[in-house]
Amino acid sequence: MPLSPSGIADIAADTPAGAPSPGAVPDDVIIQTDNLWKIYEMGAERVAALRGVSLAIRRNEYVAIMGPSGSGKSTLMNLIGCLDSPTRGTYWLNHQLVSELDDDALATIRNFEIGFVFQTFNLLARATALHNVELPLVYAGVPAAERTQRAEEVLRKVDLFDRRLHRPNELSGGQRQRVAIARALINNPSIILADEPTGNLDSTTSADIMALLDRLWEQGNTIVLVTHEADIAEYAHRVIHIRDGMVARDERTRRGAAAPQVRE
Amino acid sequence: MHLRESIFVAFDTLWAHKLRSFLTLLGIIVSIWTLVAVVSLVQGVNGYVGQKIAGLGSNIISVRQYSIADETDQARFRIAQRRNNPITMAEFQYLRDHASLAAEVAARDGHTNGTVLKSGNHSMTDVQAIGVTANSIKLASFDVLAGRYFTSSDESRDNPVAFVGADVITQLFPGVNPIGQSLTLDGHEFQIIGEASVQGNVFGQSQDNFIEIPLGLYRAQYGSADSLQVDVQAPSAALLPALNDQIEVLMRSVRHLKYQDKDNFGLVGADSLMALFNQLTGVIATVMIGVAMVFLVVGGIVIMNIMLAAVSERTREVGIRKALGARRRDILMQFLVESAILSTVGGLLGIGLAWAFTLLAAAVTPLPFSLPWLAVIAALAISTAVGLFFGIYPAQKAAKLEPITALRAEA
Numbered sequence: 001m002p003l004s005p006s007g008i009a010d011i012a013a014d015t016p017a018g019a020p021s022p023g024a025v026p027d028d029v030i031i032q033t034d035n036l037w038k039i040y041e042m043g044a045e046r047v048a049a050l051r052g053v054s055l056a057i058r059r060n061e062y063v064a065i066m067g068p069s070g071s072g073k074s075t076l077m078n079l080i081g082c083l084d085s086p087t088r089g090t091y092w093l094n095h096q097l098v099s100e101l102d103d104d105a106l107a108t109i110r111n112f113e114i115g116f117v118f119q120t121f122n123l124l125a126r127a128t129a130l131h132n133v134e135l136p137l138v139y140a141g142v143p144a145a146e147r148t149q150r151a152e153e154v155l156r157k158v159d160l161f162d163r164r165l166h167r168p169n170e171l172s173g174g175q176r177q178r179v180a181i182a183r184a185l186i187n188n189p190s191i192i193l194a195d196e197p198t199g200n201l202d203s204t205t206s207a208d209i210m211a212l213l214d215r216l217w218e219q220g221n222t223i224v225l226v227t228h229e230a231d232i233a234e235y236a237h238r239v240i241h242i243r244d245g246m247v248a249r250d251e252r253t254r255r256g257a258a259a260p261q262v263r264e
Numbered sequence: 265m266h267l268r269e270s271i272f273v274a275f276d277t278l279w280a281h282k283l284r285s286f287l288t289l290l291g292i293i294v295s296i297w298t299l300v301a302v303v304s305l306v307q308g309v310n311g312y313v314g315q316k317i318a319g320l321g322s323n324i325i326s327v328r329q330y331s332i333a334d335e336t337d338q339a340r341f342r343i344a345q346r347r348n349n350p351i352t353m354a355e356f357q358y359l360r361d362h363a364s365l366a367a368e369v370a371a372r373d374g375h376t377n378g379t380v381l382k383s384g385n386h387s388m389t390d391v392q393a394i395g396v397t398a399n400s401i402k403l404a405s406f407d408v409l410a411g412r413y414f415t416s417s418d419e420s421r422d423n424p425v426a427f428v429g430a431d432v433i434t435q436l437f438p439g440v441n442p443i444g445q446s447l448t449l450d451g452h453e454f455q456i457i458g459e460a461s462v463q464g465n466v467f468g469q470s471q472d473n474f475i476e477i478p479l480g481l482y483r484a485q486y487g488s489a490d491s492l493q494v495d496v497q498a499p500s501a502a503l504l505p506a507l508n509d510q511i512e513v514l515m516r517s518v519r520h521l522k523y524q525d526k527d528n529f530g531l532v533g534a535d536s537l538m539a540l541f542n543q544l545t546g547v548i549a550t551v552m553i554g555v556a557m558v559f560l561v562v563g564g565i566v567i568m569n570i571m572l573a574a575v576s577e578r579t580r581e582v583g584i585r586k587a588l589g590a591r592r593r594d595i596l597m598q599f600l601v602e603s604a605i606l607s608t609v610g611g612l613l614g615i616g617l618a619w620a621f622t623l624l625a626a627a628v629t630p631l632p633f634s635l636p637w638l639a640v641i642a643a644l645a646i647s648t649a650v651g652l653f654f655g656i657y658p659a660q661k662a663a664k665l666e667p668i669t670a671l672r673a674e675a
Contacts, residue, residue: 104592122671126280
């Protein structure tokens with residue numbers, strides 16, 4: 001059953017802030033945030049980028065987080081991506097309470113649970129496509145031979161096996177983003193977190209990349225897409241609108257209505 | 265572990281910025297070069313000198329007017345000049361008669377400046393002229409190549425005969441059998457009775473440029489005011505300390521020194537010469553190593569500086585790595601490995617230069633080639649340690665970067 005804005009409000013009301021229990025997270029919910037706050041201190045001024053965001057995303061959902069710049073969607077993405085810790089509130093990722101972990105513990109979570117796809121690709125310029133894809137496995141402590149084998153496998157999935165020994169500057173924008181997607185996939189993360197994945201691409205290439213994300217969703221991945229473009233958000237099945245650091249709307253898209261809500 | 269990743273990145277970066285890396289490493293290169301070259305040269309020189317000093321004769325103690333310590337310290341020398349008396353013939357004879365532990369007691373006196381040797385049209389100046397006792401050959405570092413050495417009757421009758429070094433033969437008697445020929449030393453005629461084997465050079469100074477005559481004749485010709493050098497040989501190295509004590513006691517008694525008086529003569533052995541030399545080279549080495557250490561610190565600071573630059577240049581990279589799961593210690597290690605490898609490469613280049621330098625030194629000087637393994641290993645360890653030490657701060661700075669801040673940095 002889709003979570004309506006009122007449903008989220010119910011969860012927020014039912015859960016006393018700061019005292020959640022693992023039992024509060026249903027089995028198929030991969031992301032659950034309860035009353036998430038992020039307050040930045042800029043000198044004497046305190047700016048609340050997030051003001052109590054509560055949401056739940058289930059396994060194999062395809063969700064877009066939308067909002068204009070300054071809405072707090074980037075902050076929310078950083079929190080979901082475990083790149084930052086909330087000032088207040090709780091965040092459960094794959095049944096682990098991650099909102100109170102320190103930097104190193106978050107690094108491990110990022111390594112195993114999250115596959116990032118960035119607007120600017122964020123590939124290492126001096127490394128080959130293969131090595132870029134291998135990187136998460138390096139930090140996961142996977143032996144070199146297995147790393148290479150798995151990286152080659154994933155590069156095949158994104159049709160870049162032939163270009164595995166090329167460096168990013170020898171690849172087109174779309175190819176670079178496919179390398180980044182392969183890198184995001186390699187450690188079988190719980191979610192793929194794509195931050196404006198088509199922001200630096202032309203419309204044809206954008207369509208290719210979105211088709212690839214579609215395919216990944218079909219293969220069972222959970223995809224969280226952060227964008228400010230409505231037509232990109234249309235690829236998702238559910239759109240969470242963020243405004244002024246709060247969830248403004250949470251709705252199903254046309255595709256979401258047509259597709260099965262969660263694959264069995 | 266991902267040490268391989270760190271090493272790979274380190275070499276990749278080093279190679280990507282070849283010129284910058286080289287300039288960064290100059291300090292390390294020069295200091296390691298100096299360090300290894302100095303240690304190698306000092307070892308080479310010490311070995312060389314040790315060999316030559318040992319060649320001067322084994323198990324020998326020389327009784328001289330001044331000790332080595334007196335001669336190498338101006339203040340001490342001034343005091344010794346007032347206190348010490350020249351060694352006289354009478355003292356030599358006393359030692360010869362009473363030194364029961366000695367295998368041989370020989371005496372010599374000599375000088376070099378202003379001597380003139382002539383034979384026919386040929387002449388030489390500044391040849392080392394030495395008066396010796398007949399038993400000196402037993403203490404000498406040369407052999408009799410042709411003819412004979414002095415006999416005791418040459419010594420007691422003051423026969424005008426001479427024993428000469430190879431240089432004298434080649435210059436005064438080219439192509440002629442010199443034995444039985446006569447020559448004049450400062451106007452006095454001598455007949456050559458023997459020729460010494462070639463000894464070669466020590467520090468570029470020929471050891472074959474000498475003429476020996478009986479000691480009595482020498483003292484008659486040049487006066488007897490100068491101090492003799494009495495060389496006393498022990499039958500074995502084991503008896504050397506006992507002989508040293510006996511000679512000291514005999515000299516003190518013949519000079520009527522009271523127990524509280526200091527020696528007013530010098531006892532010089534091969535080991536004291538070697539000790540003096542080691543002390544000299546030790547001072548040189550200490551100074552050079554001190555200079556090298558200063559270079560090393562400067563080199564380390566340069567490395568720290570360039571690593572700080574590298575961290576800010578690669579903030580984005582740190583952000584990416586952190587986003588992909590790198591922990592603080594992973595980033596810390598990456599930059600530490602990088603600075604360690606950087607400085608180790610500098611150390612290797614320095615060792616290479618030192619190696620070339622010692623090879624060159626061996627080719628153009630009489631010094632033997634030596635590149636002590638210990639110095640090479642120590643230099644490598646030191647350069648790596650410098651990189652690690654001066655890399656700590658930049659690496660910590662990188663490790664502490666917040667992932668979001670780092671990711672937002674300009675590439």
